[in-house]
Amino acid sequence: MNIAILLYERFTALDAIGPYEVLSRLPGASVAFLAAQPGPVRTDNGCLTVLAEHSLQDMPQPDVVLVPGGPGDVAEHAGPAALDWLREAHRTSTWTTSVCTGSLILAAAGLLDGRRATSHWLAMEELRRLGAQPVSERVVFDGKVVTAAGVSAGIDMALALAARIAGDTVAQAIQLGIEYDPQPPFDAGSPRKAPAEVVELVRSRSPRVQEEVAR
């Protein structure tokens, strides 16, 4: 099973690495990081460089496509060649997936027209503008298109996908292998749960967070 993770300048690292850590543990899985220009790709904050070891042409028909998000105009950062590749890859993929504002890239490629989908909580209106039906859920399945909410939601999505692909026992074994028994110190991970002043802080200006989906 070929799993293709699309990289582009200023992607958010955890959007890609969370699902990679889960999906790479599926029996028979082969994960490849692709980019329009293979080579070093910098993440959103400039602190980390990951190698895209493959070009888009290297894998025209992956079984699973995964598109991470990032701050700013992600469809522009991904570029037209990536959008063309996504349209083609989606024709034959078993699963086409995104994390966070990666769904804005799928939408820009025309793959979410009329579909139920999710994104980072700050990007839901933009998702609607691009033709999708935004749904405030952590993981949204619509046919073979699977979208996850912001950044860390990619881990939950990948486990749900692992269960669909290889069954519950394998997915649980992967969860146990990565010891995913989350115990965040606060219950502040969603705008419905976080204190109002924290939501306001993130909306307006906060430690690099506000940049997340700023356009």
Added chain:
Amino acid sequence: MNIAILLYERFTALDAIGPYEVLSRLPGASVAFLAAQPGPVRTDNGCLTVLAEHSLQDMPQPDVVLVPGGPGDVAEHAGPAALDWLREAHRTSTWTTSVCTGSLILAAAGLLDGRRATSHWLAMEELRRLGAQPVSERVVFDGKVVTAAGVSAGIDMALALAARIAGDTVAQAIQLGIEYDPQPPFDAGSPRKAPAEVVELVRSRSPRVQEEVAR
């Protein structure tokens, strides 16, 4: 605030990237990925290459040190130069931290002697053998040494650390920014919670998981 994340061949990507995604959002934070040999570093499964853009000499006195884990003999993979660097860096660090079997590297450097610490659930006996007092908790603070359980626990550790460094509001804003409102599809992330056959599967042989801490 300088945050140094140690890389070495066959490290587990999420061990490093989970905390990076949290800590890089702290106000004034600068995150650097270091290795004994700067340049491309491959992760445990060979699917991903990350650049270590700095040498150990580039940052002799980081404020925060973070050591990810990996499968196999992690202290050997990290190498003697990294252990020497850790001993020196620990003298002046504000926080010395690890994720998963990264604690075995801290222990091999002599930094966990008699300390309460945690690790991947499959590595607790090895942690004891190396002189630490193993504790089956997700995040363990012992003075300025902070250790996290397996792989995904680094996210919880980093949020707890963010709160100590910058206060609860900033930590909550970071949590909301990465939308960390975990909803795993199963409650199987700890050996105390997973079905017995899943625990047995992971202990014996499972999708690449058993390799995680095999020695």
